[in-house]
Amino acid sequence: MTPGPADAAAALRSGGDPARADLDARVLAWIAEWRAALASGGAAPAADDARFDGLARELFAFQVARCAPWARYCAVRGATPERIASWREIPPVPAAAFKELALRSFPAERERHVFRTSGTSSERRGELHLDTLALYEASVVPSFVAYVMPELASDALREAAGARGAAPRFALRVLAPTPEEAPDSSLSHMFGELRRALAPQLDATTSGFDVRMGVLQIEPLLAALERATRDAVAVALCGTAFAFVHLVDALAARGARLALPAGSRVFETGGFKGRSRELPRDALYGAIEGALGVPSARIVNQYGMTELASQFHDSVLRFPGTPRRKLGPPWARVRIVDPLTGEDVASGEVGVIVIVDLASTGSVCAIQTADLGRALGDGFEVLGRAEGAEARGCSIAADEMLAGEARA
């Protein structure tokens, strides 16, 4: 992992706000510590509750002092920095609010970048307004390496993942547009940053992006995968769930099945959003295994949101043989809450997912999704994403045949 240009110094310069610079520096330091721990092969540092709580409350105080809508929203709920006793009492902003409000904790004139959620032209798209990409980029790389390419992190992790010898080279193949083609896509930006940061470990001739003008470029992709297979270069094939459906369908139409080289893995994220036929996750993974030769145990789902800087990933590659669950970096935590009361549900019960992400310093750090989840061990599982909410008009839109069991 090579440090990016968007490092701590850049963050310190970015806002011109000393309090913000201090918070950014402390989060970046935490990220660096975690990265170093991963690289040294030692056990990940134990969850530091006090550190998270203290920083979360400071960040909350900082953000409500600068983001007036959130401050008023919290005040109505009686939650002010002085009155909350724990990070768990920070009132999360509903993710839907990002579709209508620019939630900034910095002056608007300092805005440098906007990421937008995906969606059709008729839908409102959520927007994340940023004055710096430093924390976003710093957060992305170690999380991806820890959960998707643990072989790259350290010898110890490499052994835990069943690999031996020197750090391998990978083909990073991305079923998404380049960041240049989709500058408002946080997903493309993430892959661009990974391509840059992991360049020394990537096989340049077989790595690349495979969506142009919104269309999956099947022929170049298959050529690259065949080349990687011939050269025995393990592939990290990454993309949205619907892109994988298109790929699987395209292979089926050609009567083709691939057997990607040993060590290959699939990273998928997002939903279907009406861009392909929808498949339950098990069926999608089965189809991927059938078409690409990558078993389910080597398929990692990323649970992330455009509105946040940090992401969560399936544990299967980092902790093989243990139950699949979502895990995140130490500076981001999840609560599972009753959607109406906002209280934590009992362990193991289903609730909505609330994320508190300390790397989201420029916006708001606590978001309530409309996604259902359940705590599972040291992580959680996502039981349903609410991507169909926009189109609902009557209950039958809950789709009797395709997803009817969701309401059963």
Add this chain to the structure above:
Amino acid sequence: MSDAAGEVRAAAARLREAGALLRRRPARETLSALARLLERWRDPTSPARLALERELPLAAGFSPAVVREGLSVALAEWTGDALLALVARELGGPAALDAAQPTMASPFDLTATLLAGALPAPALLALVAPLALRSPLLARPSSHDPVTARVVARDLAEIDAGLAACLEIVSFPADDAAALDAFVSADCVVATGGDATVASVAARVRPPRRFVGYGHRVSVALLGPEALRGEVLQQAARGLALDVALWDQLGCLSPVSVLVAAEGDGATPVAEALAQALREIERRLPRGRVDVAAKALLASERGAAEMRAAAGRPVAVLGATGEPFCVVREEDAAPRPAPLHRFVRVCPVAPGDLVRALTPLAPQLAGVALAGFGPRTPALGRALADLGASRICRPGRLQAPPLAWRHDGQGVVTPLVRLADFELD
């Protein structure tokens, strides 16, 4: 082939035989039996109604009071005579079904209907319509309402055993492709559901088989300048509260938003009156069960509206967090998600922009409750029909569609028959 697929094929074979027997009987006899069924269902003390009141709350989550009142409102005018009038209106009368005459309607040898949603009245009609044409019916109930079809079958068996033999209820998992293929091998396939479901089923039905699809729909209310104050407003609010509260806003005729056409701030008094009316109707028609996914959407949209209010937008959220309804006085009429379960947006619209504001909803528009437009009402009704609305009525009547309501702009029975013109003397 899955076990369920085998069961579906066996049921289809039995139905084809029963249908052949049924078609030897006069059409009028079948209609008469179904008319008796409807009359029974109109009686709130009938075994069928009592069974629904008892079982539907458990299955679908409605409160017993909502089932009771909802059925009373929905079935009040679904008389036996209304069924005969429906056949007369769309086909010219029962003779079209079995006599040689200028217009002749022939039933399909087998109809298969995928039911959706949790409302019993549309399910009842979806079961009665093919049978009225003497087409045997294979029905797959919705997972939200496994009750209605079973109760209809039971009731029918008491009234007319031969006709009852022409209705079979099957169930199979949503992902059982073999069973679905067996199901859609019927000569006429009716699918109700979300647009993706309807499209998915349509793709499996090849001509000459008939496909009839009913996709997802949305309904709204429009209030004009004459309904924004005094008793007229209160009456409209009470009517809309009933339209919303019945079936907990889960039907295609449940209004999800109220557009208020006014020069000044007409939306605020309407939102306040509607919130009060919903609060009052809760005592009589309590909201039913809300699952966690629905709660998540409710919380999300409510919270997002509160955030917009906190940002200084002209938005107000009425109904406390613990109350079983939510009214959002919106800043505009831009389309926003509809969490249902008694969540209503009241949106201000410039009087000249009403139809334009509804245009994004046009492809899904079903019912419109209309009040307060005085002499402009007929012209507005015309514009709404052109936009795609299939039903325009006053507030409080949305949940009482006539039996002959042209659901989705189509006839009720016409799509389910083959029509022929006889041109010889």
